[in-house]
Amino acid sequence: MPPILQAMNLVKKFGDFTAVDDVSFEIMEGEIFSLLGPNGAGKTTTISMLSTLLEPTSGDALINGYSITKEDLQVLNSIGIVPQEVALYDELTALENLNYWGKLYNLRGRKLSQRVKEVLEQIGLTDRAKDRIKTYSGGMKRRINIAAGLLHQPKLLFMDEPTAGIDPQSRRMILNMVKEMNQQGMSILYTTHYMEEAQELSDRVGIIDHGKLISIGTQDELTQQVGENDSIRIETDPTDDLATIAASLEDIDDVSKVIIEANGVTLLGRNAGQILAPIVNRATQAGARIRSIEVIEPNLETVFLQLTGRALRD
Amino acid sequence: MRKVCLIAQKDLKLIIRDPIALIVYLLAPFLLTLGMAAISGGFSSGDSGLSNIPLVITNTDRSDLGNALVEVFQSEELDELIAPMLADNFDKARQLVDDDEAVAALLIPEGFSSSMLYREGALAANDVVQLELYFDGDHTYLVQVIRTIIETFISQLESSQSSIAVVLTKLVNDGLIGYEEIPEITEGLTSWDESAAESQIGYRLVVNDTEVDSNNVSYLALIAPSLALMFLMYNVTGGGVSFLIERRKFTLQRNLVSPTHGYQIILGKALGIFLRGFAQVLILVLTSALLFGLNWGNWLGVIILIAIATYGALGWGMLLTSFFKTPSQVSSAGTAIGLLFGMLGGGFLPTTRLPDWLNTLARISPNLWGSEGFTILAGGGSLADLGVILLALFIMGTLLLVIASALFRHNVIQDRG
Ligand SMILES: Nc1ncnc2c1ncn2[C@@H]1O[C@H](COP(=O)(O)OP(=O)(O)O)[C@@H](O)[C@H]1O
Ligand SMILES: [Mg+2]
Numbered sequence: 001m002p003p004i005l006q007a008m009n010l011v012k013k014f015g016d017f018t019a020v021d022d023v024s025f026e027i028m029e030g031e032i033f034s035l036l037g038p039n040g041a042g043k044t045t046t047i048s049m050l051s052t053l054l055e056p057t058s059g060d061a062l063i064n065g066y067s068i069t070k071e072d073l074q075v076l077n078s079i080g081i082v083p084q085e086v087a088l089y090d091e092l093t094a095l096e097n098l099n100y101w102g103k104l105y106n107l108r109g110r111k112l113s114q115r116v117k118e119v120l121e122q123i124g125l126t127d128r129a130k131d132r133i134k135t136y137s138g139g140m141k142r143r144i145n146i147a148a149g150l151l152h153q154p155k156l157l158f159m160d161e162p163t164a165g166i167d168p169q170s171r172r173m174i175l176n177m178v179k180e181m182n183q184q185g186m187s188i189l190y191t192t193h194y195m196e197e198a199q200e201l202s203d204r205v206g207i208i209d210h211g212k213l214i215s216i217g218t219q220d221e222l223t224q225q226v227g228e229n230d231s232i233r234i235e236t237d238p239t240d241d242l243a244t245i246a247a248s249l250e251d252i253d254d255v256s257k258v259i260i261e262a263n264g265v266t267l268l269g270r271n272a273g274q275i276l277a278p279i280v281n282r283a284t285q286a287g288a289r290i291r292s293i294e295v296i297e298p299n300l301e302t303v304f305l306q307l308t309g310r311a312l313r314d
Numbered sequence: 315m316r317k318v319c320l321i322a323q324k325d326l327k328l329i330i331r332d333p334i335a336l337i338v339y340l341l342a343p344f345l346l347t348l349g350m351a352a353i354s355g356g357f358s359s360g361d362s363g364l365s366n367i368p369l370v371i372t373n374t375d376r377s378d379l380g381n382a383l384v385e386v387f388q389s390e391e392l393d394e395l396i397a398p399m400l401a402d403n404f405d406k407a408r409q410l411v412d413d414d415e416a417v418a419a420l421l422i423p424e425g426f427s428s429s430m431l432y433r434e435g436a437l438a439a440n441d442v443v444q445l446e447l448y449f450d451g452d453h454t455y456l457v458q459v460i461r462t463i464i465e466t467f468i469s470q471l472e473s474s475q476s477s478i479a480v481v482l483t484k485l486v487n488d489g490l491i492g493y494e495e496i497p498e499i500t501e502g503l504t505s506w507d508e509s510a511a512e513s514q515i516g517y518r519l520v521v522n523d524t525e526v527d528s529n530n531v532s533y534l535a536l537i538a539p540s541l542a543l544m545f546l547m548y549n550v551t552g553g554g555v556s557f558l559i560e561r562r563k564f565t566l567q568r569n570l571v572s573p574t575h576g577y578q579i580i581l582g583k584a585l586g587i588f589l590r591g592f593a594q595v596l597i598l599v600l601t602s603a604l605l606f607g608l609n610w611g612n613w614l615g616v617i618i619l620i621a622i623a624t625y626g627a628l629g630w631g632m633l634l635t636s637f638f639k640t641p642s643q644v645s646s647a648g649t650a651i652g653l654l655f656g657m658l659g660g661g662f663l664p665t666t667r668l669p670d671w672l673n674t675l676a677r678i679s680p681n682l683w684g685s686e687g688f689t690i691l692a693g694g695g696s697l698a699d700l701g702v703i704l705l706a707l708f709i710m711g712t713l714l715l716v717i718a719s720a721l722f723r724h725n726v727i728q729d730r731g
Contacts, residue, residue, distance in 0.1 A: 051571045076573040083571075087564035089324070091331035103320050104572035132331075148568070 004029045004156050004187045005050070009059035012045050012211075019045040021211035022059070027156070027189055032182050034198040035191040036300060037208035038312055043191040044084055046208070047160050050189070051081050064155055077105075080154030084161045084191075086141045087148075090134040094125060094144050097133060098151060105152035112151075119147040122177065139170025146174065156187045163197065175200060195301045195312055207304055214307050223298040229256065230272040230295055231302045232279065235264040237289040248286035252278055261311055264291075268306060317574050321582025322589065325556065329590060343598035346545055347538075347605060366397040367456045370407040370416040373400070377427035383445075383467055384422070395459065408448050417456045418449035420464070466607045538608060539688030542598050543623060543681040544656030549594050550627045551648025553587030554635030558644060580719050584632060591624045611691030615700060619687045626680035626707040629714025630655075636721035655679035683707050 003026040012020040020042040027033040035043045048054040050061055052072040061068045064078035088097050098116045107115060120126045123143040133141060146162055159178065163171045178201055182188055192198055198205050199219060206216040215222055236245065246258045246265050255269040269275060272295045283290060296302065304312045329335050371387060373380045387398040399416065401407040407419035422445060429443035445464065449457045560566035560583075569579050599616060602608040610616045630651065638644045658672065659681020676682040687703040 053567055053571055073573050073575075076571060081568070081571050083564055083568060085564040087568040089328060089565060090563075091328050092324075096327070100320070100324055101568070101572070104317065104569065104574055106573065 002029060003027060003062075004031075005061065005063050005189065007046075007050065007059070007061040010046065010049055010056050010061060011058045012042075012049055012054060013057045019211050020049065020056075023208070023211075023213045024059075025206050025213060025216055027187055028203075029155075029187055030182070030185060031203045032178065032188045032190060032201050034202040034205045035189070035208050036193070036195065036198040036205050036304070036312070037191075038193050038310075041193075041208045042211040043208060044160055045211075047081075047158050047189070047191065051079060051158060052076060077152075078155050080149040080152065080157045082146045082149040082157065082159040082162050084164065086145045088133045088141065088144060091132060093130050093132050094120070094136075095129045097144065098129075098148060101148040102151040107152060115151050115153075119150050122150070123147050124173065137167075137170075139166040142166055142170060142174065146177070150181070154186070156189065157181065159188060159190045161191055161193070163192070163194070193312060195299065195304070199300055205300065207300070207307065209304075209308050215303065219300065222300060222303045226268075226298045226302050226306045227270075229268045229270060229298060229302065229306065231298070231305060232267045232269065232272055232276070233261075233264060233294045233296060234267070234279070234283060234288070235291040235293075236283075237291065238263050240288050241286075245283050245286045245288045248282045249279060252282065255279075257306070257309065259305055259309060259311065266305065266311070268302065317578045318582040318585060321569070321579060322585035325583060325586030326589060328556075343545070343594050344601050346541065347598055347601045349541075367395060367459060368397045368399065368416040369460055370399045370401050370410045370419045371422065372402065372404045372407045372419065373422045374404075374424045375422045375426040376424075379427035380422040383464070386463065386467055387420075392463070396463075404446075404448075411448055411450060418447055418460055420460070421446040421448070462606050538602055539685045539692075540656065540659050540681065542595050542688075543627075543659055543684040544652055545598065546591055546595050546624060546627045546684075547630065547652040547655055547681065548648060550587055550591045550624070550631035551634050551644060551652065552631075553590060553628075554631040554648070555641045555644050556587070557583055557635050558639070558641045562641070576723055577719060580632075580722055584628060584715065587631060588624055588628050591627065592621055595620045595624065609692060610688065611694060612696050615691045615695070615697040616688075618697060618704070619684065619691065619700060622704050622707045622711070623680050623684040623687070625711035626683070626714075627711075629711040629718065630680070632718035633714050633721070636718045655681045658682055659685050677706075678710075680707055680710060683710075 005027040007023055007025050010020055010023045011018065023042070023046055025033070035041075035046065037043055045054065049056045050063065050068060052068050052075055056069065063075045066074040066078065068075050089100070092100070095116065098119065099112065102112045102116060117126075120129050123146065125140060125143060125147075128136070128140065133144065136144070142162060146159070149157060149159075162178075163174055166174075175197065178188060178190065188201075190197075190201060202219065204216065204218050205222060206213050207222070208214070215225060217225075236242070242260045242265060246260050249255060249258050249265070249267060252269075252275060254271050254275050255267050257268040259266045259268075267279065276293065276295075280290065280293070301312055304310075369387060371384055373384050375381075384398070384400075386392065387396050399410070401410065401419070404419065404421045407416070407421065410416045411419045423443050425443045426445065445468075447457070447461065447464070557566065560569075566579075570576065596617070599610055599620065603610055631648070634647050634651065635644050638647060655676075658676035658679050673682075683703050683706050687700050690699050690703075
C-alpha cells in the first residue's frame, strides 16, 4: 500500500525554540499510526503543520499526494481533524454545530443531513442533538468534537489526544470508535501520552520527545530495541530518600538503569527473577520502606524509559 | 460567497443565542438615545429622575384636539413619566410653575381644534391659535420631554392623513360638521404647503415670559449623529474581539483547517460584524426618531450613509483586531480609538472649537465624515449630496480592510501564541 502521509524533515521553530525537530515518518493507507510522547513533546505542533495551520520552518509533507506547503486546499479536503481542544460553538446545539462544520466541508442538503444523522448515531448522541453544547458533559463534548471531524468521510483522520481528561466510559467508546473507523478503511494519525492507548490501537508507533522522533516502528520492533530488559518498579513510602536508594541499586549486576519517580524508583535490567532478592536487600539497607514491587514485561513505557531516562507520564 | 454568508450567519446566530449580548445589543442603542436626550437637556439642572414630571394643563379649547392632547398626557403610557394637573385658567397654571409646583404649564387656547382643522377655511383670516408652553429655565431637560410629546402629537396631526380622518369622523359623529363639508375640508388640508403649515402650527414657548423660537430646539439633533457614530466604532471593535475569542476557543483554527480560504473566513466574520453594527445604529436612529421625534432626513440617504459609515468603521475595527493578540487589548484599544474618533468627529465638542490641524486629522475617522453626512441629510439633503462623503468612507473602509486582511494572515491566523 502506498503511504497516505509522508512527513519529510519537518521543523518548526518558535523564535529560538525548536518545537518540532526534523521529524520524518510515513503512514500507510489503512493504518493507525500513533505519536506517543509526553506533554510538550511537539505532537500538536506536528499536527498543526500537517493540517496547514502552521507553516513549517522547513521540511514538507505529502498527504494523499498533495504538498502541505503548496496545495493546502487539496490537503484539507483529504483530511479530517479532531483538535486537542474541543472546538465547538457552545451556544449552538450539536445539530447546528455539525451542520455548520459539514457545510464548511462542502456538504449540502440530503447528503449533509444524512451524514449528520450517521455520525450522531455513531457517537451515541442522537437524542441529545438538539441541546446546546454548553449543556454537555466533557466526554460528550469530546464525542461531538470527533463527530465534526468525520462528517466528510476523510481518507485520513488526525486525532490529537482525543481522550484527554475524560471519564472511562467515554474513553472506551472513543477507542472503540477509532478501531471501527479504521476497520472501515480510514487511516488515522493518533496522538497520545497514554502508553495503553498507543498499545491498544496502533499498527505502528512513533515515540516523540522534545520535538524529536526518537524511535519508530511496530510495537514488537520497538520493544525489541529494549532487548531483554524488563523493568522493575519499586513503590516506597513517599518520605523515603529516593536518591540514596537509587544510588545503592545502580551497581547491582544486570541493572542497567535506575530512574527516580514520584513515589518510588524503576529499574531496567535483565533476569529480573534472579536479581529481585539483592534489590530488596540493598534498598532496605538504604532505608527504603518498600510498599510493592512489580516486574513489568517490556512495553512502550519501558521503551520510552530506556530511550529518554524519564517516565512517560508526569 | 456561500461560505462567507454561512460564517456571518453563524456569528449572528451566536449573538442571538447569548441573552446578555442580546439585551445589550437591543438595549444599548435605546439607552444611548435616552442618554443623548439627557445630554441635550444640557445637564443644567439637578433633575435626575425621569418620572412623574409635574405638568399643569389649562384646556380652554375643550374641543376634540385639545381634549385629545390632554388625554395623551393623562394616558396610561405616560402614567409613569408625566404627572399632569389641570388648572382652569392659565394664570393659575403659571403661578404653579413660578411656585415650583410644576415644571411647565401648557395652555391649550380656545379655538385650538378648529384652528388646526380649518387652516384654509373660514378661520384662515384669524390669527392662528397656538399652544403655549410656559416654564422657567431650571428644568430644561424635563421640559424637553414634554415638548417632545407635544411635538409628536402635532406632527402626527400634520403628517398623518389617517389621523385627520379619525378626527373628521369624530367631528361628524359629534355632530360638529356635516358629511357634506368633508370634501371641502380635506381639500383644504391636502393643499397645505408643508412648510407654511409648519410655520403656522406649532406652539409658542415662553420662558419666564421671554419667547424662544420653537424651531431652534434640538441639541439632540446636533449631538445624536456624532454619538451614533461613536457608538458604532465601539460596536465594531467589539465585533473584532469575537475573532480573537474564536481563536482562544479554537473554533477559528477549526474553521481554518476546513477547506475554506482564509479570505472567506475573514470576509464572513467581517460581514457578521458589519451587519450587527449596521443594525445597532439603525435601531438607535429609529428609536431617536420615534421616541424623540428626531428628524434624520431622507431615509434612503440615512440608511445608505449608515451602511457606508459602518463599512468605514469596520475597516478600523478589523485593523485593530489584526494588530492585537488578546480580546482585552482590542477592547481597550477600541475604547481609546472610539473616544478619540468620537471627539474628532464632534461627539463632545463642536468641531469648530478644535484647532485646524486636528480637524484635518479627523478626516481619518469615519466619525467626522459620517456626522457631516448626517448633517447634510437632516438639513434636507438627498443621497446625491453625499457623493464625496460616501466615496471617502468607502475608500477608507476598503483600504483598511485590505491592510487588515494582510496583517490577519500573519498575526491572527499563523501565530497561535
Ligand atoms: N505558538 C507557540 N509559540 C511558542 N511556543 C510554542 C507554541 N506552540 C507550542 N509551543 C511550544 O512547543 C512545544 C511543543 O508543544 P506541543 O506541540 O503543543 O506539544 P504536545 O502537543 O506534544 O503537548 C511546547 O514546549 C510548547 O510550549
Ligand atoms: Mg498537544
